[in-house]
Amino acid sequence: MKKFFQYLLLIVLFSLWGIMLTNRDQTRETVQEVRMVAQRKLGIDQPCSKPLEYAIGNIDPKFGIAQSEFTQLVAQAAEVWNKADGKTLLAYNPAASFKINLVYDNRQEQSNASVQLEQNLQSLEATNNSLTQQYNSLSVDYRKKIDTYNKDVADYKNDLDKYNAEVSYWNSQGGASSDVYNKLKKEKSALDDEYGKIKQEGVVVNTLANQANGVTKKENQVAANYNNSLSTYKSQYGDAQEFEKGVFDGQEINIYQFKAVADLRLTLVHELGHYLGMQHVQNSKSIMYYLIGDQDMNNLMLTAEDNHELNKICKLN
Ligand SMILES: [Zn+2]
Numbered sequence: 001m002k003k004f005f006q007y008l009l010l011i012v013l014f015s016l017w018g019i020m021l022t023n024r025d026q027t028r029e030t031v032q033e034v035r036m037v038a039q040r041k042l043g044i045d046q047p048c049s050k051p052l053e054y055a056i057g058n059i060d061p062k063f064g065i066a067q068s069e070f071t072q073l074v075a076q077a078a079e080v081w082n083k084a085d086g087k088t089l090l091a092y093n094p095a096a097s098f099k100i101n102l103v104y105d106n107r108q109e110q111s112n113a114s115v116q117l118e119q120n121l122q123s124l125e126a127t128n129n130s131l132t133q134q135y136n137s138l139s140v141d142y143r144k145k146i147d148t149y150n151k152d153v154a155d156y157k158n159d160l161d162k163y164n165a166e167v168s169y170w171n172s173q174g175g176a177s178s179d180v181y182n183k184l185k186k187e188k189s190a191l192d193d194e195y196g197k198i199k200q201e202g203v204v205v206n207t208l209a210n211q212a213n214g215v216t217k218k219e220n221q222v223a224a225n226y227n228n229s230l231s232t233y234k235s236q237y238g239d240a241q242e243f244e245k246g247v248f249d250g251q252e253i254n255i256y257q258f259k260a261v262a263d264l265r266l267t268l269v270h271e272l273g274h275y276l277g278m279q280h281v282q283n284s285k286s287i288m289y290y291l292i293g294d295q296d297m298n299n300l301m302l303t304a305e306d307n308h309e310l311n312k313i314c315k316l317n
Contacts, residue, residue, distance in 0.1 A: 048314035051091035052275060054078070057099030057252060063108065073261065074100055077268035077300075080287070081276060084302045084310060090272055098275070100253045100268070107245070107257040114237040115259050117229060124226040128219060135215045142208040149201045156194045163187050245292065248274035262297040269300055277313045281305035 056071050071092070078090035166184060170176035176184065245257040246267040253271040258264035266287070273288050284294040286303040302310065 048085060048087070048089060048276075051088040052098070053091050053093040053096035054098045054100055054253075054272075054275070055092070055094050055096040057101040059102045060104035062104040063102050063258075065102070070102065073265050074268055074272075077265050077272055080269045080300050080302065081272060081310075084307060085314060089276060098252060100271075101255065103254045103256050105256060110236075111257045111259055114233065117233045117237070118259075121226065121229050121233065124222055124229065128222045128226065131215050131219045131222065135212055135219065138208055138212040138215060142205065142212055145201065145205050145208060149198065149205050152194070152198050152201060156191070156198055159187075159191055159194065163191055246271040263292060266292060266295055266297050266300060273306070276310070278306075278309050281309050 054074070056067065056074065059065065059067055059070055075092060078092070081089045163184070166187075170180060170184070245263075246253060246255045248271045253268075253275065255264065255267060255271070258267060269287050270292075278288050280290045281288045281303075283289060283303050283305040284291065285296070286305045287295065287300065288306050288309060289295070
């Protein structure tokens with residue numbers, strides 16, 4: 001461009017038209033110059049025209065993540081941007097001066113505590129489900145047994161009444177023959193057996209009832225524990241979290257906090273977006289939204305707002 005205008009300037013050396021063109025060209029250059037300075041401050045040379053390079057810096061071993069795994073995650077995060085524009089915007093170079101670090105402090109300590117609490121909640125929920133199953137199975141068993149028990153008790157009462165009526169009758173007759181006496185003796189013995197059986201059934205029914213009540217008591221304890229843990233969790237970690245989990249400061253990206261691979265990856269994509277020069281956007285599902293929470297962590301994709309912002313940056317050049 002410059003050469004062309006210089007050539008033009010030679011031809012129309014002293015014409016006003018020529019001077020105007022030259023001025024316009026100079027203005028454009030100046031604007032570009034200013035923009036270049038601003039981009040250098042952000043650590044960006046020429047967005048989208050050639051890859052911005054990054055390296056992996058310090059990884060605090062307290063995070064319990066291997067260098068290779070972290071490097072792979074950063075590559076996946078970079079790929080979200082590379083895919084969006086169809087060209088390599090971000091490239092890994094171990095010698096790059098721009099570093100991505102995992103910095104351990106009280107934020108991750110807190111995060112670990114919240115993961116612990118989540119696991120605790122899950123385990124309480126599992127315990128509660130298992131107790132509910134136990135209760136249901138006991139209560140089915142109990143209902144069957146108590147029906148039989150009640151029926152047997154009614155039968156026994158009936159037989160006993162009949163027997164007592166017979167005995168009173170024969171007593172009122174002044175006694176019974178030995179045949180009748182033996183028959184009544186047999187009846188009495190059968191009644192005793194019946195009573196013994198009912199007594200045993202009663203023990204089984206009571207045991208089942210006690211077991212079911214014990215399970216209910218445990219369930220109530222677990223539920224109280226769960227509600228307690230849940231309200232602690234909600235008060236401490238319930239709301240969407242700001243991206244202070246990671247910080248891009250123009251020189252490097254520091255990641256301070258993550259719960260799992262999924263939110264670490266999202267944080268990396270977000271901070272790499274800042275490295276590319278992206279600002280925050282307004283859609284809560286966007287990668288570049290200032291909060292983490294609404295994004296689909298298992299399928300990280302740029303939203304229309306993210307893409308719009310990226311296009312704006314890439315057109316700067
Ligand atoms: Zn941000």
